[in-house]
Structure formats: structure tokens, C-alpha cells
Amino acid sequence: MTGTKTAAKKTVIVTRKLTAAVERRLARDYAPVLNATDEVYAPARIVALAREAKADALLVAATDNVGSEVIEALPASVKAIATFSVGYNHIDIAGCKRRGICVTYTPDVLTDATADLTMLLMLGAARRAAEGERMLRNGEWTGWAPTQLLGTHVTGKILGILGMGRIGRAFAKRARGFDMKIHYANRTRLTPDLEHGAVFHDDAEAMLAVVDILSINCPATPETTRFLDARRIALMKDGAIVVNSARGAIIDDRALIGALRAGKLAAAGLDVFDREPLLDETYRTLPNTFLLPHLGSATVETRDGMGNKCVDNLDAFFAGRAPPDRLV
Numbered sequence: 001m002t003g004t005k006t007a008a009k010k011t012v013i014v015t016r017k018l019t020a021a022v023e024r025r026l027a028r029d030y031a032p033v034l035n036a037t038d039e040v041y042a043p044a045r046i047v048a049l050a051r052e053a054k055a056d057a058l059l060v061a062a063t064d065n066v067g068s069e070v071i072e073a074l075p076a077s078v079k080a081i082a083t084f085s086v087g088y089n090h091i092d093i094a095g096c097k098r099r100g101i102c103v104t105y106t107p108d109v110l111t112d113a114t115a116d117l118t119m120l121l122m123l124g125a126a127r128r129a130a131e132g133e134r135m136l137r138n139g140e141w142t143g144w145a146p147t148q149l150l151g152t153h154v155t156g157k158i159l160g161i162l163g164m165g166r167i168g169r170a171f172a173k174r175a176r177g178f179d180m181k182i183h184y185a186n187r188t189r190l191t192p193d194l195e196h197g198a199v200f201h202d203d204a205e206a207m208l209a210v211v212d213i214l215s216i217n218c219p220a221t222p223e224t225t226r227f228l229d230a231r232r233i234a235l236m237k238d239g240a241i242v243v244n245s246a247r248g249a250i251i252d253d254r255a256l257i258g259a260l261r262a263g264k265l266a267a268a269g270l271d272v273f274d275r276e277p278l279l280d281e282t283y284r285t286l287p288n289t290f291l292l293p294h295l296g297s298a299t300v301e302t303r304d305g306m307g308n309k310c311v312d313n314l315d316a317f318f319a320g321r322a323p324p325d326r327l328v
């Protein structure tokens with residue numbers, strides 16, 4: 001941990017180690033309290049650091065628990081929280097509003113990286129990439145065979161996207177390149193210029209019954225938590241595939257595991273888990289899961305972009321301008 005406060009510079013508690021470019025910018029323009037070891041801070045530690053440094057702002061990430069216990073205990077000096085994420089379910093937004101703390105997030109800059117990763121999840125799950133890779137790494141490949149590791153054809157299939165926000169739409173654009181037929185369920189129907197002929201379902205359950213592949217791209221909210229449970233999986237076609245690059249909480253793990261085991265679902269591609277970095281151990285043992293460790297936005301360009309957005313928002317806030325990505 002490092003940090004030197006100069007009179008003019010605002011003090012920012014930075015809870016995770018960021019890219020070198022972003023940390024350089026923070027060091028130039030702020031008095032950052034950096035986290036060189038990148039340990040994940042407990043909520044009490046975030047509060048203690050903010051109090052100790054009389055912080056003006058926090059720069060947090062999706063791995064931090066910035067719930068009501070943190071928000072209520074923060075010193076009055078903290079006026080802004082910039083989260084290095086597009087998701088904000090880790091922050092007590094209502095509490096920030098009550099305390100008059102400005103909260104900003106990082107939309108747009110991670111859309112393409114996350115949509116690319118979702119494509120990887122879909123292809124990895126459908127084409128049994130993890131099994132193939134394991135076979136090679138374990139020295140078990142005995143050569144090409146006509147019936148070896150046969151997967152699911154993706155081209156021309158029906159893709160259902162739950163949550164047609166920026167990332168859902170960017171994934172749909174990529175899937176159209178694979179001649180997939182796009183269906184989507186969303187709180188509101190998109191305008192034709194955003195829909196591009198995709199079929200809208202105002203009832204997400206009705207969509208489940210018609211899709212070959214379901215991609216979860218909606219935020220975790222009380223309404224979407226455990227959306228994909230046993231009852232809804234039963235509505236899906238036999239042999240369907242589930243992909244999740246949004247939040248683990250949207251899936252009922254036991255139900256998904258049961259369906260993967262029973263062969264009701266052919267495969268799942270998962271980048272996010274309910275209690276990261278923990279995951280239901282069974283996922284690791286199932287052959288038909290393609291698993292990644294929350295890599296959705298993990299490119300150099302994207303992580304630089306996210307960090308720069310956090311700093312842009314703090315710059316605007318402390319200069320008395322409207323932060324471009326303000327949530328409250």
C-alpha cells in the first residue's frame with residue numbers, strides 16, 4: 001500500500017491493483033492509496049482505509065462488498081465511489097443515495113470484450129473445447145476419429161439472449177455472423193434499429209422453450225436472481241446449451257448441475273459464479289462444462305478503458321461537472 005497526500009490532490013482509496021497506465025494517471029492527478037499486493041479487502045478494511053486517509057473517494061471493483069455496512073460506516077469525507085465495473089450489485093446504491101455519495105460505473109468500454117468472451121463460451125461449450133484440450137494435455141489423444149468429441153452445431157441455431165442491453169446486443173451482432181436466429185427477452189422491447197429483426201419475448205419463459213442456446217446477459221437484480229431454476233430448465237429443449245457471462249447469482253447451480261448431469265442440457269459455458277472465487281465443485285468434475293474465471297472484460301485495452309473511465313468520472317465530479325457515467 002502506498003499513498004502521499006498533497007494539499008491539492010484528492011485522496012482515493014483504490015481497492016484493487018489496476019493496470020500500470022491507470023495507476024500512473026491516478027498517481028499524477030490524485031493522492032491514491034494503492035493496493036500493491038492486490039489482496040481483496042474485507043468491508044471493514046475498506047472503511048478503515050477510508051477513515052485513516054480521510055479519503056475523498058473510493059475506486060472499487062466488483063469483487064468488493066460495498067454493502068450497507070460499508071456505506072453507513074464511511075467517513076463524511078467520502079463524496080464519490082467509482083466502480084471499476086459495469087455491474088453494481090456489489091454496492092448499496094440506495095445507501096449512497098441517502099448519504100449523497102455519487103456513484104459511477106464503466107459502461108460501454110467493456111461491451112466488445114465481454115461479447116467476444118460470450119462467443120468463446122458458446123463455442124467452447126458447444127464444441128466441447130475443454131474436453132478436447134484436456135485430452136491433449138493429458139496425453140490421451142489417440143488420433144482423429146469420426147465420432148470423437150462430437151459437439152453441437154451452432155450455425156443456424158436459435159440463440160436466446162436474456163437481457164438485451166449493450167452486451168446482449170453486441171453478442172447478437174456477433175451471433176448473426178454465425179447465421180444464428182436471435183430471440184431475446186428484455187424488460188422492454190427494443191426499437192427496430194436496435195432489434196435488427198430479433199424476435200422479442202415479453203415472457204422470458206416462453207423464450208426458453210424455443211431456443212437451442214440460452215445466453216444470460218442481464219444484470220443480477222432481485223428479479224433475475226436464480227432465474228434459471230429447475231422449473232425453467234425443464235421448459236428448455238432437450239440438449240440445449242446455457243451460457244453465462246453476466247452474474248452467477250442468476251443461475252440456480254444445483255438445478256443447472258442436475259440438468260447437465262442428466263443430459264437434459266448438453267453443455268454450459270460459464271464465466272461467472274455465485275460466490276466467486278468459489279464455485280460449486282461439481283462444475284469442475286462435469287465433462288460438459290466450459291469454465292472460465294470471470295474473464296469477460298480481461299483485455300489490456302478494456303481494463304485500461306475501465307480504469308480511465310473511473311478516473312474521468314472522478315475528474316468530472318471533483319471539477320464540479322456531471323460525471324458521464326453517474327448512477328446516483
Ligand code: DGY
Nearest residue numbers: 062084085086087297
Ligand atoms: C463488470 O464490469 O461488472 C464485470 O463483471 C467485471 O469485469
